[in-house]
Each structure stands twice: as structure tokens, then as C-alpha cells.
Amino acid sequence: MLKLEQVSKLYRNNHGLQKTSITFQEGQITGILGRNGSGKTTLLKAILNLVPIDSGVVSYNGKSIEEQYAQIAFISEDGSFFPYMSAEEYGNFLAMYYPSFSKDDYQKLLEQFEVDTTTHIRNLSKGQQLKVEISAGFATNAKLIILDEPFTTLDIYAKEDTVRLLIEQLKDDVIILISTHNIEEIENVIDRCIVLDNGSIKEDVFIDDLNKEGKDLRALLDTYRPKAKTAP
Ligand SMILES: Nc1ncnc2c1ncn2[C@@H]1O[C@H](COP(=O)(O)OP(=O)(O)OP(=O)(O)O)[C@@H](O)[C@H]1O
Numbered sequence: 001m002l003k004l005e006q007v008s009k010l011y012r013n014n015h016g017l018q019k020t021s022i023t024f025q026e027g028q029i030t031g032i033l034g035r036n037g038s039g040k041t042t043l044l045k046a047i048l049n050l051v052p053i054d055s056g057v058v059s060y061n062g063k064s065i066e067e068q069y070a071q072i073a074f075i076s077e078d079g080s081f082f083p084y085m086s087a088e089e090y091g092n093f094l095a096m097y098y099p100s101f102s103k104d105d106y107q108k109l110l111e112q113f114e115v116d117t118t119t120h121i122r123n124l125s126k127g128q129q130l131k132v133e134i135s136a137g138f139a140t141n142a143k144l145i146i147l148d149e150p151f152t153t154l155d156i157y158a159k160e161d162t163v164r165l166l167i168e169q170l171k172d173d174v175i176i177l178i179s180t181h182n183i184e185e186i187e188n189v190i191d192r193c194i195v196l197d198n199g200s201i202k203e204d205v206f207i208d209d210l211n212k213e214g215k216d217l218r219a220l221l222d223t224y225r226p227k228a229k230t231a232p
Contacts, residue, residue: 001025002047002144002175007056009046010199017042018199019056026143027172031186032179033221034196040179043196044148047177048074060144068144070098073137076148077130083122087115087132091139100141109135109165113158127153138165145169147178151185163189183221193217197224 002024010016017039024030032040045051047058049065060068082090091106110117113131121129130153137145147166151159166189170176180186193210195203203220210217 001061003057003059004047005057005059007046007058008054009042009051010054015039016199017046020046020201021056022194022201022204024175024177026175027170028191029166029170029176029178029186029189030192030194031183031190032177032194032196033181033183035181035224035226038196039199040196041148042199044074044146044177044179048072048146050074070100071143073140073142073145074148075130075133075137075146075150077126077150077152078148084120086120087117087124087135090121090132090136091117094136094140098140098142102139102141105141106135106139109138112161127155127158130154131158134162134165138169143174145174145176147176149179149181151180151182159185183217187217193220195221195224 004020004022007020008016008018010018015037020043032043034040042051046053047065049058058065065072082093085093087110091103094106095101095103107117110132113135115128115131115135116124121132124132130150134150137147150162154162163185166176166178178186178190190207192206193203194201202224205217205220207217210220
């Protein structure tokens with residue numbers, strides 16, 4: 001179980017994430033939605049301790065996240081931490097660090113995504129770089145998989161492949177969190193949806209419950225659509 005208790009991270013401009021408490025259970029894919037600047041990346045980075053939080057506690061199976069990085073995959077459009085490695089060298093590195101990393105899976109995924117494995121990662125296109133990160137993330141067999149805006153730079157085929165991977169990867173002992181602006185890409189995959197607005201969780205719904213109540217996720221999200229400005 002991944003648990004956040006009263007977690008706050010405010011930047012100097014007073015934006016970020018405000019006193020957030022939430023738990024995520026294994027066996028579920030949670031979509032984190034919200035418009036630009038609503039706090040999605042801040043939430044994910046706070047979970048991963050990639051930004052220092054101001055207050056609160058994040059725990060994963062009762063322990064701190066830092067103790068368990070080997071079980072966690074973070075897939076982000078920010079790109080690789082190792083831009084001067086080729087995808088092949090990156091795979092060799094990950095195999096040393098992650099006990100459960102499967103080089104076979106990694107190579108198969110790169111092949112499927114048609115990524116050149118010999119070029120330095122920094123010289124690949126943004127979309128190709130993301131494909132390397134996705135291949136690496138899924139081949140680590142991580143128990144906590146966090147994807148931050150994975151779809152923005154992917155072509156339609158790669159999007160479909162990634163969604164299929166998400167479904168394949170979800171096992172009873174895995175937690176998947178995925179942030180996006182676009183509900184279309186994940187609405188048939190997620191079990192739960194969190195809507196952030198202005199640094200706070202405004203909605204936290206299970207899709208099954210929503211369907212049982214005859215409600216529509218898109219209609220719910222429309223509530224948070226910015227009001228159109230009219231000409232004076
Ligand atoms: N490093 C930073 N320094 C100052 N303010 C920041 C920083 N990172 C984020 N913020 C602010 O915190 C708020 C939340 O940003 P965040 O990146 O978490 O939003 P987001 O929902 O991921 O947005 P987007 O959909 O545009 O990626 C924004 O108002 C942003 O300006």
C-alpha cells in the first residue's frame with residue numbers, strides 16, 4: 001500500500017500540493033487528472049521524494065520510498081537520467097541496479113517500439129526517448145509504476161502499445177499511477193480516477209461505482225473545465 005498523510009509541497013509562488021492524504025492499493029490503476037498546473041507532477045514527485053516535501057509523510061508498505069527505489073519505476077517525459085548512454089548501455093546499467101530487471105523484456109519492447117539501441121539517448125527524438133523510458137520502466141518488473149504524462153509525445157501506435165502494456169503489467173501486487181490531461185487515452189484502463197485542482201484532490205472515484213450510479217467520468221471532469229473568457 002502506498003500512503004500519503006497530510007503531504008504538502010508549496011513552491012515560492014504558493015502553488016503545488018496542499019495537505020494531501022490518500023492511499024493507493026495494489027492491483028489498481030489510478031488515473032490522476034487535472035488541468036495544467038493543478039499539481040499532478042508535484043504529487044508524483046512528492047511521492048517519489050524527487051521534490052522535498054514541506055510536511056506530511058509518504059510511506060510505501062510501511063517504509064520510506066527511498067529505501068525501495070529498486071521496486072519503483074518512474075516513467076516521465078523529462079527523459080533519461082543517462083542521456084549519454086545508448087539504450088543498450090542503459091539496459092546493461094539497469095540490469096545491475098534492478099534485481100528483477102528483464103533484459104529480454106527490455107529488448108523485446110525496444111524492438112516493438114522500433115528504437116535504435118545504439119544511438120546516445122540524447123540524440124533520439126523526444127518520443128523515442130520516452131519509448132526507451134517506457135521499455136525500461138516496464139522491464140524492471142517494478143511493484144510501483146508511476147507514469148507522468150506518458151502520452152504527449154507518443155504517436156498513436158506507441159500510445160496503444162503503452163496502454164496494452166499497462167493492462168498486461170497490472171498484477172495483484174502492483175500499483176500503477178498515471179497522470180494525464182487526456183481522459184480519452186486511459187478511460188478504459190483505469191480503475192480509479194483522482195481529479196486535482198489548485199493543488200488539492202477534488203474528486204476520488206472508482207470507475208465501477210461511477211458506472212453503477214449511471215454517472216459519466218467526462219461529465220465529472222467537465223466540472224473543472226476553465227470558464228471560457230468572453231470578450232469585453
Ligand atoms: N519548480 C517549480 N517552481 C515553482 N513553481 C512550480 C515548480 N513546479 C511546479 N510549480 C507550480 O506548481 C503548480 C503545480 O505544477 P505541476 O507541474 O505539479 O502541475 P501539473 O498538473 O503537472 O501541470 P501540467 O499538466 O501543466 O504538467 C503550478 O502552479 C506550477 O507553476
